[in-house]
Amino acid sequence: MRFKDKVVVVTGAASGIGRATARLMAEEGATLILGDINQAGVEAVAASITAATPPLAVAFDAGDPESCRMLIARAAEAGGRIDMLCNIAGILDWAPLDQFGDDRWDRMLRINLGSVFFLSQAAMPHLLETKGNIVNIASAAALVGIAYSEAYCASKAGVVALTKSMAIEFAAKGVRVNAICPTGVKTPMTGEAKWPEGIDLNLLMRNASKMGDMIEPEEVAAAIAFLGSNDARTISGIAMPVDGAQTAG
Numbered sequence: 693m694r695f696k697d698k699v700v701v702v703t704g705a706a707s708g709i710g711r712a713t714a715r716l717m718a719e720e721g722a723t724l725i726l727g728d729i730n731q732a733g734v735e736a737v738a739a740s741i742t743a744a745t746p747p748l749a750v751a752f753d754a755g756d757p758e759s760c761r762m763l764i765a766r767a768a769e770a771g772g773r774i775d776m777l778c779n780i781a782g783i784l785d786w787a788p789l790d791q792f793g794d795d796r797w798d799r800m801l802r803i804n805l806g807s808v809f810f811l812s813q814a815a816m817p818h819l820l821e822t823k824g825n826i827v828n829i830a831s832a833a834a835l836v837g838i839a840y841s842e843a844y845c846a847s848k849a850g851v852v853a854l855t856k857s858m859a860i861e862f863a864a865k866g867v868r869v870n871a872i873c874p875t876g877v878k879t880p881m882t883g884e885a886k887w888p889e890g891i892d893l894n895l896l897m898r899n900a901s902k903m904g905d906m907i908e909p910e911e912v913a914a915a916i917a918f919l920g921s922n923d924a925r926t927i928s929g930i931a932m933p934v935d936g937a938q939t940a941g
Contacts, residue, residue, distance in 0.1 A: 860929065878906045
């Protein structure tokens, strides 16, 4: 029960890592505010969780700064406080460099990086009051180059840099900020991803996990819970690989 009496905001909660994190946090006593653009999906996840305080499901658009601020305002109002923010919402899109258009670039940066900035900015006053923390989902793609994924790599590398910057700025004020860098995870996002046409798969897979299979969302959720708990009270500003040695060399 590491999160008993804690109010935790989880984005991307309708599926994948977000759903697994919500369920684990609930098991450990958290009061949950769950956000996702998929309203039916996030409401279904909230309804599936049995907790003393039922989770609040909020439909929001991670690509819209005002929607991000709305989610945090709803969370603070409903929970009376915010102890932890889990920035998990994100998208995956790839293509050869010359085929990746302006709109796709803008959408990638707006959702994967912009949402982390705007949600964290809005949550920080509440986290300063509770001496809380933020855990961001970056990617192994933030630490190594991956062919045909320039925009995704750039967005996730930005998450790591943002994480470190916030960790330094707020360390003395009692707020911790960390990131997790997973390898491929068995989620709807990765399952629905299509290989770009005309690519060299050997070039793409050279940075795959050295342990073979993709990892489970629950394995990433366990890392999120660790970093968000008092077990990690002296850890801030890290980008933790959960990647089957993908980034080891």
